[in-house]
Amino acid sequence: MLDYVDLEADLGPEERLIRDTTREFVDERIRPEIAAHYEAGTFPTELIPEMGEMGFYAPNLEGYGLPNVSETAYGVLMQELEACDSGLRSMASVQGALVMYPIHAFGSEAQKERWLPALGDGDAVGCFGLTEPEHGSNPAGMETAAERDGDGYVLDGSKTWITNAPIADVAVVWARDRSHEDDPVRGFLVETDRDGVSTNEITEKLSLRASITGEIGLNDVYVPEGNVLPDVSGMKGPLSCLTQARYGIAWGAVGAARDCFETARAYATDREQFGGPIARYQLQQEKLAEMATAITLAQLLAYRLADLKERGDLRPQHVSMAKRNNVRTARDQARVAREILGGNGITTDYSPMRHMANMETVYTYEGTHDIHTLILGEDLTGIPAYS
Numbered sequence: 223m224l225d226y227v228d229l230e231a232d233l234g235p236e237e238r239l240i241r242d243t244t245r246e247f248v249d250e251r252i253r254p255e256i257a258a259h260y261e262a263g264t265f266p267t268e269l270i271p272e273m274g275e276m277g278f279y280a281p282n283l284e285g286y287g288l289p290n291v292s293e294t295a296y297g298v299l300m301q302e303l304e305a306c307d308s309g310l311r312s313m314a315s316v317q318g319a320l321v322m323y324p325i326h327a328f329g330s331e332a333q334k335e336r337w338l339p340a341l342g343d344g345d346a347v348g349c350f351g352l353t354e355p356e357h358g359s360n361p362a363g364m365e366t367a368a369e370r371d372g373d374g375y376v377l378d379g380s381k382t383w384i385t386n387a388p389i390a391d392v393a394v395v396w397a398r399d400r401s402h403e404d405d406p407v408r409g410f411l412v413e414t415d416r417d418g419v420s421t422n423e424i425t426e427k428l429s430l431r432a433s434i435t436g437e438i439g440l441n442d443v444y445v446p447e448g449n450v451l452p453d454v455s456g457m458k459g460p461l462s463c464l465t466q467a468r469y470g471i472a473w474g475a476v477g478a479a480r481d482c483f484e485t486a487r488a489y490a491t492d493r494e495q496f497g498g499p500i501a502r503y504q505l506q507q508e509k510l511a512e513m514a515t516a517i518t519l520a521q522l523l524a525y526r527l528a529d530l531k532e533r534g535d536l537r538p539q540h541v542s543m544a545k546r547n548n549v550r551t552a553r554d555q556a557r558v559a560r561e562i563l564g565g566n567g568i569t570t571d572y573s574p575m576r577h578m579a580n581m582e583t584v585y586t587y588e589g590t591h592d593i594h595t596l597i598l599g600e601d602l603t604g605i606p607a608y609s
């Protein structure tokens with residue numbers, strides 16, 4: 223596997239073990255079926271509990287039976303999952319970083335006891351409802367509202383593009399609390415079997431097909447006070463979750479890019495044209511050299527991010543830079559890999575075009591490439607340019 227500057231040498235025994243067992247699990251249990259799932263637009267839901275047993279959901283959190291592994295171990299895990307398919311990494315990112323993280327960071331003890339072990343084991347599935355039909359890049363404009371009602375709240379509104387919504391047991395729904403003067407954004411744990419909740423699947427996707435995506439309709443949904451995340455108010459709640467998930471994406475995208483590179487390298491050394499392997503031609507070698515260099519730079523950024531996160535110095539803007547760069551790298555390199563594979567490259571027999579299509583989603587969700595450009599622009603100049 224491409225590791226041109228020997229980053230493996232710095233991995234500890236636990237990190238190597240996690241990388242190897244994840245790679246093995248993915249190769250044995252998921253990779254043989256992933257193209258069929260992609261074509262069918264399905265996710266191997268029967269593996270969700272096994273993925274829990276493997277420790278794929280929020281392994282970097284502590285307590286409640288969670289493994290509390292290093293941020294590098296978490297990163298290499300995300301890398302191995304996305305080397306198979308972005309849908310697989312999305313499952314782990316949503317469950318871990320977008321559902322378990324906010325419960326762990328902002329939840330009551332009762333909420334933690336109720337949900338963290340079940341979500342960690344994959345006995346329950348969660349989803350994260352932030353995006354709305356009219357508010358994507360600007361989630362602060364959200365219209366979903368919570369009104370006080372006795373000792374609870376009534377929620378109304380709709381969320382869209384929600385990963386796992388149709389199979390979720392619980393949704394972390396972000397809504398404006400209209401009973402407060404300044405309408406603060408609050409997080410609500412909404413069990414999906416509550417009256418008034420609907421979760422329709424979005425089936426017309428040409429990207430991230432091995433992942434289940436849906437809407438969440440909230441029509442006069444009552445939730446008790448005990449379902450409100452007590453320790454956060456304002457956009458800081460959802461944004462801090464996004465920073466966690468984007469960290470995983472920055473790592474995961476390198477896995478997808480690496481898989482494209484390895485597929486292209488193997489193909490180029492095997493495929494013969496004009497009496498020899500196409501890898502002997504300088505044009506193909508240039509493509510492989512550029513790919514290997516771009517992927518190595520993305521890998522270095524991901525490892526550095528882990529160091530910063532481990533010592534508490536990671537800023538959301540660092541994560542923006544890495545998410546933006548590494549996803550762009552994966553998107554660009556998937557296309558080059560597809561090119562090297564010629565006509566065979568457009569089939570599901572090979573991974574690059576699937577990764578390439580997936581990267582259209584990854585480039586867009588968790589803050590589009592443009593939005594991360596603006597975040598960096600503001601950080602570098604002190605001038606916000608969003609409107």
Ligand SMILES: Cc1cc2nc3c(=O)[nH]c(=O)nc-3n(C[C@H](O)[C@H](O)[C@H](O)COP(=O)(O)OP(=O)(O)OC[C@H]3O[C@@H](n4cnc5c(N)ncnc54)[C@H](O)[C@@H]3O)c2cc1C
Pocket residue numbers: 316350351352353357358359360382383384385386429430435583586587588589590591592593607608609
């Ligand atoms: C498969 C999939 C799964 C998803 N899963 C989830 C999930 O689990 N939970 C969730 O809450 N959301 C999820 N999302 C939603 C995702 O986060 C949004 O699609 C994303 O934030 C972009 O919002 P939008 O699609 O409304 O695009 P828009 O915000 O309408 O943007 C359209 C275009 O305009 C550009 N743009 C917007 N504002 C500016 C600006 N100020 N300056 C310059 N350009 C700008 C954007 O970069 C983009 O190119 C998912 C999306 C997909 C496709």
